[in-house]
Amino acid sequence: xxxxxxxxxxxxxxxxxxxxxxxxxxxxIIPEHRPEKAAxxxxxxxTYEVGLPNQGLQILYEIINERPDAVAERSYAPWTDMAxxxxxxxxxxxxxxxxxxxxxxxxxxxxxxxxLVYTNLLECLDLSGVPxxxxxxxxxxPLVIIGGHCAYNPEPLADFIDAxxxxxxxxxxxxxxxVVAEWKASxxxxxxxxLRELARIEGVYVxxxxxxxxxxxxxVSLTPRSAGIPAVVEKRTIADLAAWPYPKNQLVPLTExxxxxxxVEVFRGCTRGCRFCQAGMITRxxxxxxxxxxxxxxxxxxxxxxxxEVALTSLSTADFSGIxxxxxxxxxxxxxxxxxxxxPSLRVDAFTVGIAAEIQKARRTGLxxxxxxxxxxxxxxxxxxxxxxxLYGAVGSxxxxxxxxxxxxxxxxxxxxTDEDTLAIxxxxxxxxxxxxxxxxxxxxxxxxxxxxxxxxxxxxxxGQNTETELRRKIGLLRDGxxxxxxxxxxxxxxxxxxxxxxVEGLFSRGDRRxxxxxxxxxxxxxVFQEWGEHFDISLWENAMARNxxxxxxxxxxxxxxxxxxxWDHLSAGLHKDxxxxxxxxxxxxxxxxDCRWTPCYDCGACTGYxxxxxxxxxxxxxxxxxxxxxxxxVGGGVPVTLAPRPRQTAEAAT
Amino acid sequence: xxxxxxxxxxxxxxxxxHRDVARIWERSLRKADLAVAYSEGFSPRPKxxxxxxxxxxxxxxAEYLEAELLEPADDADWNPAQAAAMMxxxxxxxxxxxxxxxxxxxxxxxxxxxxxxxxxxxxxVIDGIRDGEASQQIAEFLARNEIVVExxxxxxxxxxxxxxxxxxxxxxxxxxxxxxxxADLGTQPRALRPDExxxxxxxxxxxxxxxxxxxxxxxxxxxIEPLSVDAAPAPLAELRA
Numbered sequence: 100x101x102x103x104x105x106x107x108x109x110x111x112x113x114x115x116x117x118x119x120x121x122x123x124x125x126x127x128i129i130p131e132h133r134p135e136k137a138a139x140x141x142x143x144x145x146t147y148e149v150g151l152p153n154q155g156l157q158i159l160y161e162i163i164n165e166r167p168d169a170v171a172e173r174s175y176a177p178w179t180d181m182a183x184x185x186x187x188x189x190x191x192x193x194x195x196x197x198x199x200x201x202x203x204x205x206x207x208x209x210x211x212x213x214x215l216v217y218t219n220l221l222e223c224l225d226l227s228g229v230p231x232x233x234x235x236x237x238x239x240x241p242l243v244i245i246g247g248h249c250a251y252n253p254e255p256l257a258d259f260i261d262a263x264x265x266x267x268x269x270x271x272x273x274x275x276x277x278v279v280a281e282w283k284a285s286x287x288x289x290x291x292x293x294l295r296e297l298a299r300i301e302g303v304y305v306x307x308x309x310x311x312x313x314x315x316x317x318x319v320s321l322t323p324r325s326a327g328i329p330a331v332v333e334k335r336t337i338a339d340l341a342a343w344p345y346p347k348n349q350l351v352p353l354t355e356x357x358x359x360x361x362x363v364e365v366f367r368g369c370t371r372g373c374r375f376c377q378a379g380m381i382t383r384x385x386x387x388x389x390x391x392x393x394x395x396x397x398x399x400x401x402x403x404x405x406x407x408e409v410a411l412t413s414l415s416t417a418d419f420s421g422i423x424x425x426x427x428x429x430x431x432x433x434x435x436x437x438x439x440x441x442x443p444s445l446r447v448d449a450f451t452v453g454i455a456a457e458i459q460k461a462r463r464t465g466l467x468x469x470x471x472x473x474x475x476x477x478x479x480x481x482x483x484x485x486x487x488x489x490l491y492g493a494v495g496s497x498x499x500x501x502x503x504x505x506x507x508x509x510x511x512x513x514x515x516x517t518d519e520d521t522l523a524i525x526x527x528x529x530x531x532x533x534x535x536x537x538x539x540x541x542x543x544x545x546x547x548x549x550x551x552x553x554x555x556x557x558x559x560x561x562x563g564q565n566t567e568t569e570l571r572r573k574i575g576l577l578r579d580g581x582x583x584x585x586x587x588x589x590x591x592x593x594x595x596x597x598x599x600x601x602x603v604e605g606l607f608s609r610g611d612r613r614x615x616x617x618x619x620x621x622x623x624x625x626x627v628f629q630e631w632g633e634h635f636d637i638s639l640w641e642n643a644m645a646r647n648x649x650x651x652x653x654x655x656x657x658x659x660x661x662x663x664x665x666x667w668d669h670l671s672a673g674l675h676k677d678x679x680x681x682x683x684x685x686x687x688x689x690x691x692x693x694d695c696r697w698t699p700c701y702d703c704g705a706c707t708g709y710x711x712x713x714x715x716x717x718x719x720x721x722x723x724x725x726x727x728x729x730x731x732x733x734v735g736g737g738v739p740v741t742l743a744p745r746p747r748q749t750a751e752a753a754t
Numbered sequence: 755x756x757x758x759x760x761x762x763x764x765x766x767x768x769x770x771x772h773r774d775v776a777r778i779w780e781r782s783l784r785k786a787d788l789a790v791a792y793s794e795g796f797s798p799r800p801k802x803x804x805x806x807x808x809x810x811x812x813x814x815x816a817e818y819l820e821a822e823l824l825e826p827a828d829d830a831d832w833n834p835a836q837a838a839a840m841m842x843x844x845x846x847x848x849x850x851x852x853x854x855x856x857x858x859x860x861x862x863x864x865x866x867x868x869x870x871x872x873x874x875x876x877x878x879v880i881d882g883i884r885d886g887e888a889s890q891q892i893a894e895f896l897a898r899n900e901i902v903v904e905x906x907x908x909x910x911x912x913x914x915x916x917x918x919x920x921x922x923x924x925x926x927x928x929x930x931x932x933x934x935x936x937a938d939l940g941t942q943p944r945a946l947r948p949d950e951x952x953x954x955x956x957x958x959x960x961x962x963x964x965x966x967x968x969x970x971x972x973x974x975x976x977x978i979e980p981l982s983v984d985a986a987p988a989p990l991a992e993l994r995a
Binding site for chain 1 (some may be wrong): 766767769770771773774777778780781783784785810811847849850962
C-alpha cells in the first residue's frame with residue numbers, strides 16, 4: 100500500500116513527456132485511503148493530454164472524494180514508451196495522484212467515449228495485473244466498470260467488464276460506493292455476490308448476469324440468467340444540473356492538454372433531434388444550469404485557476420437561455436486580465452456569430468459551423484434544418500466581423516445520400532467563399548468531412564453503414580471536384596477522417612459480445628492507441644475478424660430490420676423504440692421534427708418514462724429560431740409551452 | 755517596472771518541461787493578480803522573459819524570470835517592504851514544487867539573463883560508486899587537455915571540446931549508495947549540461963538526480979548571482995510562521 104514514486108522517478112527520464120505521469124495538478128486530491136473505504140481508480144484510456152480535461156471524470160473524482168466512505172484517484176493510458184518501461188521494470192499501472200498501484204484499488208472505472216480505445220482498456224487491465232476476462236477474476240481483484248457514451252452498447256466488452264453504468268454518473272457513483280464499501284466490510288467474499296448487488300442498482304448493467312442467445316449469425320435474445328436481475332437496464336438521469344455544480348475545483352494541469360481552459364457546463368442534453376447524433380438522443384431531456392450559477396462558476400473558476408479562457412460547454416451552447424447575460428458577465432470580469440470565452444458548438448445563424456463576436460475579442464482566427472450535409476434535402480433527412488440563407492448569413496456575419504477562416508463540418512455516407520448531395524458540399528463552400536470575398540481579399544473555407552457511423556439509440560441505428568470503398572469514393576468525388584474546378588474553388592480546403600477508422604468505429608458501435616475475441620486479438624497483436632493515426636492499423640482488425648470467422652459486411656454494412664433483436668435492446672436510454680423507428684421512417688420521407696424544448700411533446704420517452712422534464716429558463720427559442728429558420732418555432736397553432744418548474748429536491752426526482 | 759523573480763523547482767515537478775513552466779507562470783501571475791503588461795497585437799501575451807532553460811528532469815534552486823509590471827510602474831515606486839507580501843502572493847499562486855525565493859526590481863537596460871549568466875553550479879547525485887573511485891575518475895577527467903564530444907545542435911551533430919566549460923568538479927559528499935558531486939559548468943556560448951559531462955567521463959557516469967544550485971554572472975574578477983536568496987526580504991518560512 101505504498102507509493103511507487105521512488106521506482107517511477109528513476110525511469111521517467113527515459114520516456115517522452117514525463118509530466119504526463121506526475122500528477123501535481125492544481126485541484127488534485129490526495130485522498131486518505133482506509134481499509135473500509137471503497138477505492139476507485141478513474142481511468143481515461145487515452146493519453147493524459149486527451150484524458151485530463153474530461154469533465155465527466157473530474158466530476159466523479161470530486162463527488163467520490165467528498166464521500167466519507169470512498170476515495171478516488173486518476174490514471175490515464177501510458178503512452179507506448181511508458182508501457183514498455185513498465186513491462187521491462189515489472190512496475191504496474193499507477194494512479195497519478197499518489198502513484199499507487201492500480202491493483203490496490205477496489206474499482207477500476209473506465210470512461211469510454213470512443214470505440215477505438217477499447218484495446219487500450221485491455222492494455223490498462225494487463226498493465227494493472229488484473230485478469231482480462233471477468234470469468235478469471237477472483238474476489239481480491241478490482242471490479243472493472245465502464246461509463247461514458249460507449250456504455251450504451253457495452254456488449255463488445257462483455258468479456259472484460261464487470262459492469263457498465265448508463266447515463267449521468269453523479270448519483271450512481273455513490274450507490275456503487277456504498278455497495279462496494281459493504282462488500283469490503285463483509286470480508287470481500289464472493290465475486291458473484293457483489294456483481295449481483297451491483298446489478299440491482301438502477302443504471303448498472305452486469306453483462307455476465309445475462310445470457311446472449313444466438314441462432315446462426317442472429318442474436319435471438321439477451322436475458323437475465325437469474326431472478327432479481329432486471330430484464331431492462333434503464334439509464335440514470337439527474338433531474339437538475341443546479342444541484343451538481345461540479346467540478347468545483349477543475350484540475351489545472353502542469354503540462355499542456357487539449358481544451359486547456361476553464362470549462363463550465365451550461366446545460367446537459369439536447370433536443371434539436373439531429374438523427375445522426377447519439378449524444379443528443381441519449382442525454383435527453385435538456386437541463387439548463389441557472390444563469391446565476393454559471394456566472395459564479397465562471398468567475399470563481401477564472402480566479403482560482405488563472406486561466407484566461409473559459410468554454411461554455413454543452414451540445415449546442417447558443418441554445419442556452421442565459422447565453423447573452425452569461426457572456427456579458429464573463430467578458431466584463433477583468434479579474435484575470437483578458438478573458439476569452441469560447442463556445443465549442445456554434446449554431447449556424449447570425450445571432451450566434453454576434454455572440455461569438457462579442458466574446459472573442461482576441462484571437463479571432465476561425466469559426467466553425469456544422470451544416471453536416473450539403474443539400475437541403477439531405478439536411479431534412481438528418482433533421483439538421485439549416486437553410487442555405489442561414490449559413491451564408493452566419494458566414495457573412497463572421498467574415499464581416501474580422502474572422503478570416505470558416506470551417507464547415509460535414510458527414511458523408513448518410514442515409515439516402517446521392518452523389519448530388521455529396522457534391523452540393525462543394526457548392527456551399529464555394530458560395531461561402533463568395534460571401535467572404537465581400538469582406539476579405541482571400542477568405543478561406545475548410546471542409547472537414549467525417550464518415551457517418553450509425554449509433555445505438557438513434558433513428559439511424561438500423562442503417563447499414565457505407566462501406567470503406569464507398570466512403571473513399573465519396574471523399575474522392577469532393578477531392579476530384581475541387582481539383583478539376585480550378586479557380587472556382589480558390590480558398591476551399593478539404594480535410595477528411597480516415598474511412599478505415601470509421602469502419603472500426605462502426606463495427607463496435609453496433610457490435611455484440613462475440614466481438615470480444617476480436618478486441619483481444621487486436622490487442623495481442625500490439626494494436627493499442629488505435630484512435631491515433633500513427634498507430635491505427637486496419638489490417639489488425641481485418642485479420643482479427645477473419646481469424647474469428649466474423650464478417651465486417653454483416654456487422655457494419657448491413658441494414659437492420661425492425662424485427663431484429665439489437666444487442667442493446669435490453670438497455671434503455673429512455674427512448675421508445677417505436678419513436679426511433681417512426682423517426683427513421685420520417686427521415687426516409689425527408690420530414691423534419693421540431694425541437695421539443697419550445698414545442699409540444701412528441702413523447703420520445705426520455706422525459707415521460709422517468710417522470711422528469713426539461714429544465715429551460717426561457718419560454719421562447721433564442722433569436723434565429725429553434726432550429727435555424729428552416730423550421731417553424733411552434734407547430735399546432737402556437738401552443739404555449741409549459742415550462743418545467745425546477746425540481747425542489749433531487750432525491751425526490753431520483754426515486 | 756521590471757520584476758526579477760528567483761524560484762526553485764523541486765520534487766515531482768522537475769519533470770515539467772521548460773515551455774510548460776512558462777505557461778504555469780502566466781497562469782500563476784494572473785492568479786496572484788499581479789498587473790503584468792501584455793504584448794500588443796492579434797494574440798496578446800503577458801510580457802515575461804525566462805532565463806536559461808533547465809533540462810526536463812533536473813531540479814533547481816536558482817531559476818529566474820522577469821515580468822514587466824504595469825503596477826508599480828517605475829522602480830522609484832518600488833517599496834522593498836512590499837516585496838515580502840508580493841513574494842507570498844506569487845508563491846501561493848504557484849503549484850506545489852515551485853517556490854519563490856526572492857524578488858527585486860531589475861534594470862531594463864541590462865543584458866538579458868541568458869546573455870549575462872556565464873556559469874552554473876550543479877549538485878549531482880551518482881549511485882553505485884565509492885568516494886575514492888569517483889575522485890580518481892574526476893582527477894583523470896580534469897587532467898585531460900581536450901574533451902571532445904558529439905553534441906546535438908539545431909538538429910545537427912557537431913563535435914566540440916567541452917574541457918574549458920568544466921570550471922570545477924569535486925566530490926562534495928557521500929550518499930547511502932554513492933556520491934554527491936558539485937560542478938561549475940560554463941554556459942557560453944551554449945550551456946554544458948551535467949549529463950553531457952558525465953557521459954564524456956571514462957567510464958561514463960549516470961546521475962540519479964541533478965539540481966541547479968546557482969547561476970552566476972561575471973562582475974570583474976568576481977561572480978555574483980542575478981538575485982541572491984540572502985539579500986531577499988524576509989524568507990517565506992518566517993512569513994508563514
